[in-house]
Amino acid sequence: MPAVSVENLTKRYGDTVALDDVSFQIPDGEFVVLLGPSGAGKSTLLRLLNGLTTPTEGSVSIGDEEITGRRDDIGMVFQMHYIIETMSAYRNALTGALSRTGLLDSVLTWYEREDKLAALDALETVGLLDEAQQRAGSMSGGQKQRVGIARALVQQPNLLLADEPVASLDPKAAEEVMSYMKRAARERNLTTIASLHQVEIAREFGDRYIGLRDGGLVFDGGKDDLTMDVVDEIYYDDDSPEADLAREVAK
Numbered sequence: 001m002p003a004v005s006v007e008n009l010t011k012r013y014g015d016t017v018a019l020d021d022v023s024f025q026i027p028d029g030e031f032v033v034l035l036g037p038s039g040a041g042k043s044t045l046l047r048l049l050n051g052l053t054t055p056t057e058g059s060v061s062i063g064d065e066e067i068t069g070r071r072d073d074i075g076m077v078f079q080m081h082y083i084i085e086t087m088s089a090y091r092n093a094l095t096g097a098l099s100r101t102g103l104l105d106s107v108l109t110w111y112e113r114e115d116k117l118a119a120l121d122a123l124e125t126v127g128l129l130d131e132a133q134q135r136a137g138s139m140s141g142g143q144k145q146r147v148g149i150a151r152a153l154v155q156q157p158n159l160l161l162a163d164e165p166v167a168s169l170d171p172k173a174a175e176e177v178m179s180y181m182k183r184a185a186r187e188r189n190l191t192t193i194a195s196l197h198q199v200e201i202a203r204e205f206g207d208r209y210i211g212l213r214d215g216g217l218v219f220d221g222g223k224d225d226l227t228m229d230v231v232d233e234i235y236y237d238d239d240s241p242e243a244d245l246a247r248e249v250a251k
């Protein structure tokens, strides 16, 4: 059974078709990169996968369960990391256990021993064990994003979703963050879907690529199939710097 099944998924906002009859299946443990210009529907798809919004038509299933609302077993990493700057990396990672612990317990700092171990384990996975007690606010953008990944891992997700996780980082930090995300996914056989603007980084990390344009699926394939023509097809009338760079890299 696939880890994720998307069947004829359509999302309309009034007259806007944000996602148009999209279908695909993702096997367990695959690392999928979502590509597409601004407005293509990437965030909408991630929000549907996370149960943050409901389909107009079609369905999304995790394993054999159709998603009907927000779920605790789906980890999310955002462009803005939303970590708490005054807390240590460790305490930020621990908040990933909130879905199991409950808000009151977390405020009173009653975490289970297994959650504490999970937080340390997750920090180790993202290369921040030595910085566990460092105040998150004093960390670099890349380190903060790695704390965000650790927090998502503590949630013990069955699916990891990342919406433009490295868009606000310089290329070196972006590559580092993606390396750690890939490592986390590999080590835990964690099915991951990450939307990325930077095709040069995408090329390095994806097992598979899904290209969206105007809400429709225009590409679904591996690295070798991600040719210049395909990139042009995905970004056809987008003249943003990211799209120009994408074409440059695909040459």
Ligand SMILES: Nc1ncnc2c1ncn2[C@@H]1O[C@H](COP(=O)(O)OP(=O)(O)OP(=O)(O)O)[C@@H](O)[C@H]1O
Pocket (backbone or CB within 6 Å): 013, 016, 017, 018, 036, 037, 038, 039, 040, 041, 042, 043, 044, 045
């Ligand atoms: N809540 C909403 N209400 C109305 N329209 C929306 C809403 N969310 C998304 N849209 C529209 O749906 C389309 C797809 O948007 P979406 O944010 O999914 O694209 P995207 O590929 O993630 O773009 P970006 O890279 O800029 O985030 C756009 O036309 C957008 O304006």
